[in-house]
Amino acid sequence: QVQLQESGPGLVKASETLSLTCTVSGGSISSYYWTWIRQPPGKGLEWIGDIIHSGSTNYNPSLKSRVTISVDTSKNQFSLKLSSVTAADTAVYYCARLRWELRFFDYWGQGTLVTGSS
Amino acid sequence: EIVLTQSPGTLSLSPGERATLSCRASQSVSSRYLAWYQQKPGQAPRLLIYGASSRATGIPDRFSGSGSGTDFTLTISRLEPEDFAVYYCQQYAGSPSMYTFGQGTKLEIK
Numbered sequence: 001q002v003q004l005q006e007s008g009p010g011l012v013k014a015s016e017t018l019s020l021t022c023t024v025s026g027g028s029i030s031s032y033y034w035t036w037i038r039q040p041p042g043k044g045l046e047w048i049g050d051i052i053h054s055g056s057t058n059y060n061p062s063l064k065s066r067v068t069i070s071v072d073t074s075k076n077q078f079s080l081k082l083s084s085v086t087a088a089d090t091a092v093y094y095c096a097r098l099r100w101e102l103r104f105f106d107y108w109g110q111g112t113l114v115t116g117s118s
Numbered sequence: 119e120i121v122l123t124q125s126p127g128t129l130s131l132s133p134g135e136r137a138t139l140s141c142r143a144s145q146s147v148s149s150r151y152l153a154w155y156q157q158k159p160g161q162a163p164r165l166l167i168y169g170a171s172s173r174a175t176g177i178p179d180r181f182s183g184s185g186s187g188t189d190f191t192l193t194i195s196r197l198e199p200e201d202f203a204v205y206y207c208q209q210y211a212g213s214p215s216m217y218t219f220g221q222g223t224k225l226e227i228k
Contacts, residue, residue, distance in 0.1 A: 046219070061216065102151065102169050104153040105163075106168075108163060
């Protein structure tokens with residue numbers, strides 16, 4: 001059973017960079033795409049971007065200028081960096097596995113709340 | 119960007135009843151790339167349906183998906199107490215690669 005676990009600071013100061021890591025267990029990070037999705041409190045879901053084990057990425061155009069997703073296959077981890085954080089970036093951040101062939105998300109982490117402090 | 123609009127925003131039903139949730143796209147979506155998720159408070163979303171009509175592993179057969187083009191439906195044939203949650207539809211479109219979710223339908227106990 002694949003499991004994902006997000007980790008990182010729960011509070012990020014305005015204008016600084018949000019950094020989160022997702023650790024994948026129960027399976028190899030290779031051969032799959034991996035993604036970050038966020039959900040502001042009480043609101044809906046927003047796709048941030050995805051990455052495959054080779055390091056190739058796709059980003060949400062609305063966030064592209066501020067987002068970097070990277071992968072470390074030796075640690076079975078992938079990471080998210082979001083620069084120039086504001087209060088509008090306050091959300092629960094989820095990592096998930098993307099099934100590329102049919103473009104859906106089948107395994108999710110429990111999520112971690114990150115607050116952008118003004 | 120394709121916008122998904124879900125209706126109704128809130129659906130109030132009783133256990134044992136049939137639930138019909140709608141997801142309408144602002145332009146045609148490939149059925150291959152339409153999925154549905156269930157989310158309970160404090161939990162991550164859970165995949166229910168992919169490819170518009172295929173149930174994910176372990177999902178009871180009271181959940182079914184249908185539709186094509188711009189109109190998609192999630193049906194729960196007989197509601198169980200554990201089915202009361204928020205439901206999201208999700209689609210993928212390329213050029214540029216982009217995933218979007220509907221705003222959600224809250225299914226609440228009447």
